[in-house]
Amino acid sequence: MTPLLEVQNLTKSYPVGRKGLFGKRMMQVLRDVSLSVHPGEVLGLVGESGSGKSTIGRAVLRLIGADSGTIRFEGQDLSAISSTDLRRLRKDMQIIFQDPYASLDPRKTIRAVLTEALDTHKLHLGTARAERLIGLMEMVGLNPTFLDRRPHEFSGGQRQRIGIARALAVEPKFIVCDEAVSALDVSIQAQVLNLLADLRAKTGISLLFISHDLSVVRYISDRVMVLYLGKVMEVGPADQIHFDPEHPYTAALISAEPSLKHTSQRIRLTGEIPSPLTPPSGCVFRTRCPYALPACAETVPPLRDAGQGRMKACIRDDIL
Amino acid sequence: MTAIPVRATRKTRLLPGFPRCMILPTLLLAALILIPFAAPLITGADPVQIAVRDRLAPPSFAHWLGQDEFGRDRLARVLYGGQVSLTVAFVATTLACIVGTLFGLIGAYFRGPFEFLTTRLSDVVLCFPPILLALLVVTLFGPGAGTLVAVLSVLYFPSFARIAFSEALRVSSLDFVEASRALGTPSHRIVLGTILPNIAGPVSVQYSLTAAAAITIESGLSFLGLGVVPPAPSWGQMIRGARQFMSQDPLGILIPCVALTLTIYAINFFCDRLRDTLDPKGALGGGKDETSVPVAAGMVPADETADVVASVRDLRLDLMRPGGPVNVIEDVSLTLRANQCTALVGESGSGKSLTSLALMGLLPGAVRQARGALRLRRKSGEMVDLGALNAKELEGLRGNDVAMIFQEPMTSLNPIHKVGAQMVEAILSHRAMSPSDARARAISLLELVGINEPARRFDGYPHEMSGGMRQRVMIAMALTCEPRLLIADEPTTALDVTIQAEIIELLQRLRTEYANGLSLLFISHNLGIVAKIADRVAVMYSGQVVEEGPAAQVLNDPHHPYTVALLESMPSSHEDLHSARGDRLRAISGTPPLLDARPSGCTFHNRCPIAVSSCADARPPLFVSADGDRQVRCFRAPEAGLEAAR
Numbered sequence: 001m002t003p004l005l006e007v008q009n010l011t012k013s014y015p016v017g018r019k020g021l022f023g024k025r026m027m028q029v030l031r032d033v034s035l036s037v038h039p040g041e042v043l044g045l046v047g048e049s050g051s052g053k054s055t056i057g058r059a060v061l062r063l064i065g066a067d068s069g070t071i072r073f074e075g076q077d078l079s080a081i082s083s084t085d086l087r088r089l090r091k092d093m094q095i096i097f098q099d100p101y102a103s104l105d106p107r108k109t110i111r112a113v114l115t116e117a118l119d120t121h122k123l124h125l126g127t128a129r130a131e132r133l134i135g136l137m138e139m140v141g142l143n144p145t146f147l148d149r150r151p152h153e154f155s156g157g158q159r160q161r162i163g164i165a166r167a168l169a170v171e172p173k174f175i176v177c178d179e180a181v182s183a184l185d186v187s188i189q190a191q192v193l194n195l196l197a198d199l200r201a202k203t204g205i206s207l208l209f210i211s212h213d214l215s216v217v218r219y220i221s222d223r224v225m226v227l228y229l230g231k232v233m234e235v236g237p238a239d240q241i242h243f244d245p246e247h248p249y250t251a252a253l254i255s256a257e258p259s260l261k262h263t264s265q266r267i268r269l270t271g272e273i274p275s276p277l278t279p280p281s282g283c284v285f286r287t288r289c290p291y292a293l294p295a296c297a298e299t300v301p302p303l304r305d306a307g308q309g310r311m312k313a314c315i316r317d318d319i320l
Numbered sequence: 321m322t323a324i325p326v327r328a329t330r331k332t333r334l335l336p337g338f339p340r341c342m343i344l345p346t347l348l349l350a351a352l353i354l355i356p357f358a359a360p361l362i363t364g365a366d367p368v369q370i371a372v373r374d375r376l377a378p379p380s381f382a383h384w385l386g387q388d389e390f391g392r393d394r395l396a397r398v399l400y401g402g403q404v405s406l407t408v409a410f411v412a413t414t415l416a417c418i419v420g421t422l423f424g425l426i427g428a429y430f431r432g433p434f435e436f437l438t439t440r441l442s443d444v445v446l447c448f449p450p451i452l453l454a455l456l457v458v459t460l461f462g463p464g465a466g467t468l469v470a471v472l473s474v475l476y477f478p479s480f481a482r483i484a485f486s487e488a489l490r491v492s493s494l495d496f497v498e499a500s501r502a503l504g505t506p507s508h509r510i511v512l513g514t515i516l517p518n519i520a521g522p523v524s525v526q527y528s529l530t531a532a533a534a535i536t537i538e539s540g541l542s543f544l545g546l547g548v549v550p551p552a553p554s555w556g557q558m559i560r561g562a563r564q565f566m567s568q569d570p571l572g573i574l575i576p577c578v579a580l581t582l583t584i585y586a587i588n589f590f591c592d593r594l595r596d597t598l599d600p601k602g603a604l605g606g607g608k609d610e611t612s613v614p615v616a617a618g619m620v621p622a623d624e625t626a627d628v629v630a631s632v633r634d635l636r637l638d639l640m641r642p643g644g645p646v647n648v649i650e651d652v653s654l655t656l657r658a659n660q661c662t663a664l665v666g667e668s669g670s671g672k673s674l675t676s677l678a679l680m681g682l683l684p685g686a687v688r689q690a691r692g693a694l695r696l697r698r699k700s701g702e703m704v705d706l707g708a709l710n711a712k713e714l715e716g717l718r719g720n721d722v723a724m725i726f727q728e729p730m731t732s733l734n735p736i737h738k739v740g741a742q743m744v745e746a747i748l749s750h751r752a753m754s755p756s757d758a759r760a761r762a763i764s765l766l767e768l769v770g771i772n773e774p775a776r777r778f779d780g781y782p783h784e785m786s787g788g789m790r791q792r793v794m795i796a797m798a799l800t801c802e803p804r805l806l807i808a809d810e811p812t813t814a815l816d817v818t819i820q821a822e823i824i825e826l827l828q829r830l831r832t833e834y835a836n837g838l839s840l841l842f843i844s845h846n847l848g849i850v851a852k853i854a855d856r857v858a859v860m861y862s863g864q865v866v867e868e869g870p871a872a873q874v875l876n877d878p879h880h881p882y883t884v885a886l887l888e889s890m891p892s893s894h895e896d897l898h899s900a901r902g903d904r905l906r907a908i909s910g911t912p913p914l915l916d917a918r919p920s921g922c923t924f925h926n927r928c929p930i931a932v933s934s935c936a937d938a939r940p941p942l943f944v945s946a947d948g949d950r951q952v953r954c955f956r957a958p959e960a961g962l963e964a965a966r
């Protein structure tokens with residue numbers, strides 16, 4: 001099956017401060033990231049804050065430009081198409097944000113928010129419009145009589161549903177969920193996760209599901225990708241990554257996750273995450289890796305096949 | 321039982337949505353602007369008709385405000401002059417506003433060369449003192465209303481460009497603008513339809529300020545003879561003319577001055593109110609610093625043994641609202657014991673933070689303690705009733721006997737001072753010791769909380785540290801005076817899991833290693849962390865403690881339906897479920913009630929899966945387990961073997 005979204009060798013830097021009079025110092029936040037999302041698949045993206053998760057999410061939607069690498073959506077190279085074509089393509093790829101407060105315009109009613117989406121792509125015009133708006137509200141579990149209310153009249157969980165309705169309005173094939181449930185209380189988080197699970201079952205939509213909560217990612221994703229300092233550490237089927245991590249960083253993350261079941265001993269990481277301005281040579285994780293060898297400092301470990309549909313970027317096979 | 325507070329129904333207003341505090345300034349301003357333009361209705365006199373015989377005539381029936389040095393009717397002149405002054409000021413301000421806002425919007429949304437153009441152009445214009453620039457241009461192009469408008473708009477457009485630029489930059493980075501871009505909405509629709517309405521507030525405040533300034537400068541230039549050309553009236557012209565006859569005829573100078581002052585006052589009054597109305601923070605009555613005082617209880621609870629470090633008894637807190645007090649915390653009791661960690665868990669808005677702030681004597685000004693006792697053991701061993709202390713004594717207690725750390729350490733550290741200096745200040749404010757001893761103590765504390773190279777970090781700034789390190793510094797600062805009780809309000813929520821685990825381990829270690837031992841009140845919504853650190857757990861829902869007991873028992877064998885549901889809804893409780901297999905998580909239906917709209921009966925009854933009809937009628941009391949160690953606020957608790965409290 002050809003992937004819906006295919007990203008190859010994506011790199012991205014941001015300018016930080018000044019260097020000399022005119023030069024800008026660049027901070028590399030994505031290093032050679034490749035990923036693919038198949039139709040109907042949910043790819044989970046985990047990693048600590050600043051590891052570049054959101055940058056990937058925005059880059060694959062072309063909301064920000066990348067330095068190099070290709071992004072193909074249904075086979076079309078997004079960096080090569082015209083801005084008109086890109087606008088048309090936006091119907092198929094949407095985003096849901098973390099902050100339910102910042103993601104809605106405080107001045108617009110829910111009707112205006114959803115109408116903007118439909119108008120832009122000339123969908124459900126005329127009499128079909130009213131029906132569509134009601135259908136969208138029901139799909140995300142909101143009372144259609146709320147359509148003329150403004151965001152401040154809703155709770156965080158309800159706002160998140162509105163954000164989901166906005167993304168669904170244009171019937172996308174792919175949605176980036178950037179920490180879409182992280183700001184919600186546990187009971188509400190479960191409701192929204194169920195909503196996403198129902199959508200999967202009903203519409204076969206594909207998701208890039210970004211989160212720092214490993215249990216949430218395990219529940220919702222088919223495959224999980226682990227990111228550290230803008231570099232892919234490990235990719236593989238969600239259950240396998242969660243219950244049997246191969247990469248030392250994944251193992252450390254999972255062992256640090258506070259769980260009600262006191263299971264395995266926590267793998268202690270030494271020191272703090274290095275600054276992306278001065279990344280370690282060789283394996284970027286080596287300054288905190290409990291299994292680092294001198295060889296780890298020399299070459300960047302390639303992302304290699306680890307069997308059973310898994311890939312990892314670690315030179316050692318004799319651990320974990 | 322407790323009646324549910326009903327919000328006072330609002331009186332219907334003439335203009336729905338028009339804030340009441342804006343009515344007076346708007347009417348005043350409208351009147352002052354409209355009166356000059358109603359001049360023909362007020363007086364039939366011609367403002368430029370000269371009557372030399374009647375020069376400087378005092379007020380009469382025909383000329384209510386008298387006549388000026390050329391015998392012209394002063395009332396007509398002040399009214400028609402007002403027309404000119406106001407027209408010049410408002411036309412110039414409007415032009416500056418439109419041009420400046422467009423520049424700012426385009427610069428902020430498209431960035432790149434547009435940003436450069438906007439910021440540099442504004443910088444250049446802003447370099448000149450306004451009055452000097454105005455003088456220069458008027459001298460070059462000659463006086464007149466047209467020149468004035470041109471000069472004033474050039475003068476004022478940069479301030480609009482700046483405000484629009486910075487505000488638009490802020491709004492553009494918000495997710496809802498990104499969402500519009502992701503939807504493919506065309507740029508002009510985003511800029512005009514989404515960003516512009518969201519920066520309208522600050523821009524309109526700037527508009528009022530600028531209009532006031534423009535009136536002043538117009539008058540100033542006309543006064544200098546560089547503005548409106550005589551004989552056309554303007555307020556500046558009138559002052560200029562009357563100046564020479566000031567001693568003979570003070571009224572002449574008084575009239576335009578009063579008109580000018582009144583107008584500017586009205587505009588400023590309008591501005592101030594507008595700013596308060598548009599700024600949600602400004603509109604809140606009562607500053608954050610203002611706190612309300614605990615009330616004295618006068619009774620000593622029977623179960624207060626020597627190992628109790630703090631106790632909350634039957635605490636009831638009310639939120640003061642214009643329509644009357646609204647009860648937000650109801651009958652909360654907690655007992656914190658020496659070297660124990662008590663976790664307060666619950667969803668946002670359940671009242672965790674308010675309860676802990678009450679224990680610090682730090683309730684926000686709008687919250688009043690209506691009932692209950694808050695008692696704290698001092699380091700001396702004496703148990704004090706917070707309600708019996710005055711503000712100064714409470715202050716002495718904070719930091720010394722009880723300390724607090726928060727979710728976002730950056731907001732509690734001053735970014736412009738070095739970490740060490742802030743710690744030394746905190747130590748010296750509670751202890752008499754030499755600065756060098758304080759420094760040594762600060763460094764040893766940094767070491768205690770696991771900061772590498774503490775001496776180097778001592779001289780660093782907060783922004784040079786990562787979030788985890790800043791939280792360690794906050795803990796070190798909280799420990800400066802060796803408090804017995806540390807209240808930690810979601811201390812790890814903003815941190816990554818690996819760092820979070822380290823902070824939890826640090827707190828665990830401190831409990832045993834630190835001085836005389838430390839009791840923790842640990843507030844969290846994360847049950848996984850609570851399982852790691854807590855000895856006892858109190859679960860809060862809608863302002864009440866619904867279940868309390870030993871952590872292991874509550875988390876492994878919860879009795880209250882809310883605790884059960886909370887544990888069930890965590891994805892980590894169900895490692896066998898997966899969305900791809902069509903599994904659903906066991907979510908709690910509905911949403912938690914808002915604190916000011918708590919349901920009657922059991923506050924959980926509208927979401928409770930096992931509710932019976934009587935649950936909606938009365939608040940359930942606390943039921944106690946046979947060994948007295950667990951408490952549950954649920955009518956169905958007896959089914960689990962709990963009994964009604966005596």
Ligand SMILES: Nc1ncnc2c1ncn2[C@@H]1O[C@H](COP(=O)(O)OP(=O)(O)O)[C@@H](O)[C@H]1O
Pocket residue numbers: 014015029047048049050051052053054055056276
């Ligand atoms: N607009 C920006 N300008 C400069 N640096 C940025 C910008 N956006 C993100 N970064 C930096 O890029 C890195 C990765 O950020 P991000 O993708 O947001 O990570 P994550 O989503 O995993 O937390 C961080 O170091 C962050 O500070």
Ligand code: SF4
Pocket residue numbers: 247248249283284285286287289290291292293296301313314315316
């Ligand atoms: S390559 Fe070396 S440093 Fe990197 S994860 Fe593997 S063992 Fe650790």
Ligand code: SF4
Pocket residue numbers: 880881882922923924925926928929930931932935940953954955956
């Ligand atoms: S009292 Fe009734 S509604 Fe409340 S938690 Fe118990 S069973 Fe549920």
Ligand SMILES: [Mg+2]
Pocket residue numbers: 053054179
């Ligand atoms: Mg992010």
